[in-house]
Structures are given as C-alpha cells and as structure tokens.
Amino acid sequence: MRRDRFHGRFDTKGQLCQHPSCREPGEFRAPGGRGNSFDGPGAWRWFCLDHVREFNAGYDWFEGMSAEEILSAQSPSSGWQTETPAFKPTAGVDGMPRWADFADPLDAIGARASGIRNRTQREAEMAMDGRFSRQEAQALETLGLGTGADRQRLRRRYSELVRRYHPDRNGGDRRHERRLSRVVEAYQLLRKSNAFS
Numbered sequence: 001m002r003r004d005r006f007h008g009r010f011d012t013k014g015q016l017c018q019h020p021s022c023r024e025p026g027e028f029r030a031p032g033g034r035g036n037s038f039d040g041p042g043a044w045r046w047f048c049l050d051h052v053r054e055f056n057a058g059y060d061w062f063e064g065m066s067a068e069e070i071l072s073a074q075s076p077s078s079g080w081q082t083e084t085p086a087f088k089p090t091a092g093v094d095g096m097p098r099w100a101d102f103a104d105p106l107d108a109i110g111a112r113a114s115g116i117r118n119r120t121q122r123e124a125e126m127a128m129d130g131r132f133s134r135q136e137a138q139a140l141e142t143l144g145l146g147t148g149a150d151r152q153r154l155r156r157r158y159s160e161l162v163r164r165y166h167p168d169r170n171g172g173d174r175r176h177e178r179r180l181s182r183v184v185e186a187y188q189l190l191r192k193s194n195a196f197s
Helices: 049-058 067-074 105-128 134-143 151-165 177-191
Strands: 002-004 009-011 028-031 044-047
Touching: 009 028, 028 049, 044 049, 105 134, 134 151, 134 177, 151 177
Parallel strands: none
Antiparallel strands: 002 009, 028 044
C-alpha cells in the first residue's frame, strides 16, 4: 500500500469504498471501530474521496468528553504535561547520561554515544581477556561488573540490583521490569560460568 503524501490518498489495490451504496475504490482512510492501542494499530475504514469528506464532516473528535477535557485538549500546551523519559529523575538508571545533566543537548547526545561506544569497547576487552565468552562479557556489563569480580561480588551485585528493580522491593514501581529481566538473565548465565567456579 503506497500513500500519496500530498493528498492522503493510498494506492489500495482491490479495496472498495465501504459506503453501502458506493463501488468506487477506497483510497482514503478514516478511523475505524478500534483505535490504536497496546494490542496494535487500530482498524481503518476505507472510503472514496466523496465519502471520506462526508465522514470527516460528521466526525467529532471530542465526542464523549466533558467540557473540562475538551478545554484541556484544546490548550496550546496539551500533550506537554508528561515528562520525557530522558528528563525523569530515574533517567540514567542504566548508566546512560541524563539529559537534565547537560546545558547543551548536543553534549548529552555526545555523552550518550560515547557511553554506548565505551560499553561496547569494555565488552570486547572482557571477551578478549580469555576468561569470558562474548555473552558473559555482555552479562558482566549488564550487572556493572568488571573482569576482577569474584563469585561473592557477583552475588552481592545481583542482590543489590534485584532490590533496586524488583517491584516487590522498590515500592511497587514496575517501570524497570525489563531491566530486571536482563539482570536475572545475566546472573543466571554468569553463575554457571567456569570463570566463577
């Protein structure tokens, strides 16, 4: 399906207008019965130009909203109330720099790129050490450990990170579950490693 960027027209081969009495090609989309959600993109209805215009003329985006919700949605600052993840107090929890720590956004971008580059370089050096495989080096990096870590340090670091990221231990904060699963996977890999026997 190709979109004509200037007119909103889509090249839909074989798609007919969904108006009951029309047999024209359905080249214009309109919101369907299900909107975009966690389960995926929403459903679209397809109309010819005349019927999409008719649909748009009767479409009320504010339908079902209270007067306060409509006023809030029409505000020029609508959508700016939420905090961007990079500016939240918990930003930088994975070792990447927080945007709020920099006066110049370009410095923040440079620091982030440098952090990614340094991480990759550290993983490569650990893998070249000979004691660790590439996956084990990545697991050490995930846990924030170096090649000098022993089994006791590994367990202590794992325990520390679980307390930080597990919702049962951090007051019910579920935002770090993905990070927690990476920590658990890394620990499971390393605890079986010959380097820690």
